[in-house]
Amino acid sequence: MKYNFDQQINRFGTYCTQWDYIEDRFGEKNLLPFSISDTDFPCPPEILSTLNKRLQHGVFGYTRWNHPRYKTAIRQWFMKRFFSEIKEDWVVYSPSVIYSISKLIEILTVQEDHIVIQTPAYDAFYKLIQDNQRVLSTNELIEENSTYRINFEDLEQKLAHPKAKILLLCSPHNPTGRVWTREELINIVSLTKKYGVKIISDEIHMDIVLAPHSHVPILDVADNLDHVYLCTSASKTFNIPGLIGSYMLIPNEKVRNQFLITLKNRDGLSSASTLGTLATMEAYEQCSGWVDELVMYIQENFLLIQNYLEKHLPMLSFQIPQATYLAWIDVSKLPYSSEEIQDALVHHGKVAIMPGVTYGYSGQGFLRMNVGCSKDKVMEGLHRLKKAIQYLESTPL
Numbered sequence: 541m542k543y544n545f546d547q548q549i550n551r552f553g554t555y556c557t558q559w560d561y562i563e564d565r566f567g568e569k570n571l572l573p574f575s576i577s578d579t580d581f582p583c584p585p586e587i588l589s590t591l592n593k594r595l596q597h598g599v600f601g602y603t604r605w606n607h608p609r610y611k612t613a614i615r616q617w618f619m620k621r622f623f624s625e626i627k628e629d630w631v632v633y634s635p636s637v638i639y640s641i642s643k644l645i646e647i648l649t650v651q652e653d654h655i656v657i658q659t660p661a662y663d664a665f666y667k668l669i670q671d672n673q674r675v676l677s678t679n680e681l682i683e684e685n686s687t688y689r690i691n692f693e694d695l696e697q698k699l700a701h702p703k704a705k706i707l708l709l710c711s712p713h714n715p716t717g718r719v720w721t722r723e724e725l726i727n728i729v730s731l732t733k734k735y736g737v738k739i740i741s742d743e744i745h746m747d748i749v750l751a752p753h754s755h756v757p758i759l760d761v762a763d764n765l766d767h768v769y770l771c772t773s774a775s776k777t778f779n780i781p782g783l784i785g786s787y788m789l790i791p792n793e794k795v796r797n798q799f800l801i802t803l804k805n806r807d808g809l810s811s812a813s814t815l816g817t818l819a820t821m822e823a824y825e826q827c828s829g830w831v832d833e834l835v836m837y838i839q840e841n842f843l844l845i846q847n848y849l850e851k852h853l854p855m856l857s858f859q860i861p862q863a864t865y866l867a868w869i870d871v872s873k874l875p876y877s878s879e880e881i882q883d884a885l886v887h888h889g890k891v892a893i894m895p896g897v898t899y900g901y902s903g904q905g906f907l908r909m910n911v912g913c914s915k916d917k918v919m920e921g922l923h924r925l926k927k928a929i930q931y932l933e934s935t936p937l
């Protein structure tokens with residue numbers, strides 16, 4: 541490998557959510573964290589070099605995103621990675637994917653309209669739907685041996701509801717790691733078209749897809765682009781969420797203009813981050829090879845987990861996901877509640893791994909472990925997981 545993903549960097553003291561503030565979520569300090577989904581990897585050296593050069597300039601005034609280089613970098617990335625052709629006019633800046641989704645929900649729906657999501661689901665989806673006073677409509681995924689598929693019969697029922705206005709799609713899916721096939725996406729588009737439901741597709745994990753699977757942008761299968769909205773960012777892939785910045789692809793000109801007015805005039809957020817915008821352009825222009833190596837390293841981490849669990853914790857089961865750097869581990873065969881498992885992990889294993897119930901009721905019996913880190917950290921986390929389970933096993937029921 542050209543790049544070193546084994547390097548471990550001390551993130552303490554950097555106001556890091558995952559390391560410095562782990563107590564906020566788990567109630568205890570000094571835990572080894574595998575929680576929030578950023579990674580422990582440094583940015584590609586190409587990005588660091590560009591940012592360092594920009595820092596030496598010393599002036600950080602207002603900047604703009606609406607220029608040919610920014611849009612061309614995004615367009616070329618989609619063409620190179622997904623063979624997907626997008627138009628320059630579709631590209632709009634946004635400070636974050638969650639902001640994008642929230643604003644689209646405001647623009648496209650009214651209070652009490654239904655937003656359909658597939659569960660288990662990224663926990664922020666629940667909050668933004670509820671706090672926008674919309675109604676959460678859940679299409680529970682069908683789980684078979686830790687592999688998930690869409691319940692299309694139930695999905696049609698949910699989309700057929702007269703108040704259903706948006707399907708909030710997560711593609712690839714967090715937390716299960718499913719990569720939706722072209723056929724599945726065509727079926728989704730067909731159903732939403734049948735019932736007049738719009739699609740907002742969160743594709744922030746689109747680059748972290750393991751072979752032989754491939755990501756298909758929702759715009760590639762939509763026959764009515766006016767009803768499809770794609771939200772994504774370079775932040776997950778290149779570990780730059782702290783630099784701020786994401787973007788949307790909005791073919792619908794009217795909605796695009798409404799969003800831009802909201803972004804600038806109402807919310808005052810149209811001034812992009814100088815470093816975030818620069819990092820996105822550099823990433824998409826120069827760092828394709830780094831992403832390829834990153835994905836291979838993540839796959840090796842998943843293999844470590846699979847082999848370790850088979851050998852040391854056979855009551856736990858794990859299927860390598862098709863995408864993301866999130867291991868979705870089945871602990872349902874253990875005779876303990878989610879609360880008991882979390883108590884043992886935190887207080888005896890000294891490790892922070894997300895309980896599956898965070899992502900909805902159907903996440904019961906699972907753990908979500910972020911493996912965007914060195915192999916040594918993954919192994920230490922697994923040892924601590926084992927220690928926690930051994931504690932439970934040694935404690936009388």
